[in-house]
Amino acid sequence: MAEGGLAAVRPPAGDSPTADRRAEDWRAGGFGVYVHWPFCAAKCPYCDFNSHVRTGTDAARWGRALAAEVVAAARLVPGRRVDTVFFGGGTPSLMPPETVATMLEAIAAAWGLSADAEVTLEANPTSVEAGRFRGYRAAGVNRLSMGVQALDDRALKALGRMHDVAEARRAFAIARAIFPRVSFDLIYARQGQEVADWTEELAEAMAMAVDHLSLYQLTIEPGTRFGELAARGRLRGLPAAEVAATMYAATQELCAAAGMPAYEISNHARPGAESRHNLVYWRYGDYAGIGPGAHGRLTAGGVRWATEAIRTPETWLAAVESGGPATAHTPVASGEQAVEMAMMGLRLAEGIAVDRYAALAGVPFAAEAIAELVALGLVEPSEGRITVTDAGRPVLDAVLRKLLA
Numbered sequence: 001m002a003e004g005g006l007a008a009v010r011p012p013a014g015d016s017p018t019a020d021r022r023a024e025d026w027r028a029g030g031f032g033v034y035v036h037w038p039f040c041a042a043k044c045p046y047c048d049f050n051s052h053v054r055t056g057t058d059a060a061r062w063g064r065a066l067a068a069e070v071v072a073a074a075r076l077v078p079g080r081r082v083d084t085v086f087f088g089g090g091t092p093s094l095m096p097p098e099t100v101a102t103m104l105e106a107i108a109a110a111w112g113l114s115a116d117a118e119v120t121l122e123a124n125p126t127s128v129e130a131g132r133f134r135g136y137r138a139a140g141v142n143r144l145s146m147g148v149q150a151l152d153d154r155a156l157k158a159l160g161r162m163h164d165v166a167e168a169r170r171a172f173a174i175a176r177a178i179f180p181r182v183s184f185d186l187i188y189a190r191q192g193q194e195v196a197d198w199t200e201e202l203a204e205a206m207a208m209a210v211d212h213l214s215l216y217q218l219t220i221e222p223g224t225r226f227g228e229l230a231a232r233g234r235l236r237g238l239p240a241a242e243v244a245a246t247m248y249a250a251t252q253e254l255c256a257a258a259g260m261p262a263y264e265i266s267n268h269a270r271p272g273a274e275s276r277h278n279l280v281y282w283r284y285g286d287y288a289g290i291g292p293g294a295h296g297r298l299t300a301g302g303v304r305w306a307t308e309a310i311r312t313p314e315t316w317l318a319a320v321e322s323g324g325p326a327t328a329h330t331p332v333a334s335g336e337q338a339v340e341m342a343m344m345g346l347r348l349a350e351g352i353a354v355d356r357y358a359a360l361a362g363v364p365f366a367a368e369a370i371a372e373l374v375a376l377g378l379v380e381p382s383e384g385r386i387t388v389t390d391a392g393r394p395v396l397d398a399v400l401r402k403l404l405a
């Protein structure tokens with residue numbers, strides 16, 4: 001989407017009573033709110049998230065603008081209850097706790113928060129940020145997700161991180177003492193990393209983890225510093241694809257053996273400790289995306305709307321403050337919804353309900369495609385659902401191409 005060039009299609013003012021099964025489809029995933037804080041203290045060389053280094057950010061002004069976007073989203077889908085809130089970034093642990101509190105008050109006033117709502121904040125593990133954890137807890141955050149990234153000081157340096165392992169461990173210990181639920185992220189298949197290095201690091205991570213871990217294979221994204229270096233052949237020591245695949249397989253095994261199996265390709269949890277917010281995406285529920293570059297899916301008046309906010313922070317802020325649209329709304333045809341639902345849901349170990357797919361697509365999955373994938377051991381049907389097997393997950397794109405052809 002071009003900056004400022006918002007789609008001409010205008011959403012309706014509210015829900016219509018003509019809701020049919022498709023219009024209620026979002027209920028299978030629930031309703032969450034994503035709030036994007038687009039600022040970071042420094043830009044990491046691997047990261048292509050919508051994150052920007054800025055000084056002198058007026059947090060109160062940003063809080064007002066983000067809250068105004070909550071009100072705008074609630075005009076489109078009034079009368080909901082919010083199951084989950086996720087403060088992501090960028091680096092939301094740079095937000096003053098008062099701004100987090102303002103946002104949660106705005107969300108509760110616009111829709112109402114479920115009594116047991118999951119409220120997650122993504123944090124970088126520096127000591128300065130850990131100093132704000134108590135304030136976040138008091139504001140209503142009950143789950144912290146920390147970007148530890150590596151348990152190796154040299155690797156952290158190579159990833160451009162501003163913390164070392166000791167600082168990350170200290171910040172994590174503080175988080176554990178303050179929040180009922182904590183998780184952390186690691187990146188593997190890094191430069192110079194061998195399978196044994198990773199399994200050793202993973203064993204340390206398991207000892208440190210409580211009940212949830214996100215383990216991402218390093219992807220080299222175009223437009224990042226690593227992307228530029230790789231394009232010039234100057235990013236050395238990345239593991240070969242087969243080595244990365246072995247690391248992935250070892251990750252599945254070790255986590256399952258430790259009682260934290262993968263419930264999604266890169267996410268591991270003890271049963272019951274899954275990220276409920278991310279499940280809203282993967283179960284293809286509705287979610288409001290608030291803040292620069294945030295995406296959403298909102299069902300109103302029998303239409304599922306894809307929403308996308310202006311990416312550049314200053315352009316977004318100016319649009320919100322001038323009362324102009326900061327977020328484009330595009331209707332998603334039901335066939336497209338079926339594709340999106342399958343692409344998200346088949347990432348999950350629980351898979352998807354085949355009749356839900358058929359209701360959205362207007363036709364069921366082709367029996368021959370399923371039979372072929374089952375024969376190859378890539379997909380497993382069971383009790384009205386299909387799931388992608390351990391063997392199928394590393395080749396999920398090919399499985400999806402076959403299923404959705």
Ligand SMILES: C[S@@+](CC[C@H](N)C(=O)[O-])C[C@H]1O[C@@H](n2cnc3c(N)ncnc32)[C@H](O)[C@@H]1O
Nearest residue numbers: 046047049089090091124147185216217218219
């Ligand atoms: C929004 S980002 C980071 C949140 C927080 N600012 C931080 O850095 O800790 C969420 C997670 O995505 C993962 N990530 C970002 N870029 C990645 C890449 N190129 N490859 C693999 N994982 C990546 C990192 O583990 C990161 O913690």
Ligand code: SF4
Nearest residue numbers: 040043044047051090
């Ligand atoms: S990884 Fe986190 S801290 Fe680094 S640039 Fe991305 S969002 Fe910012």
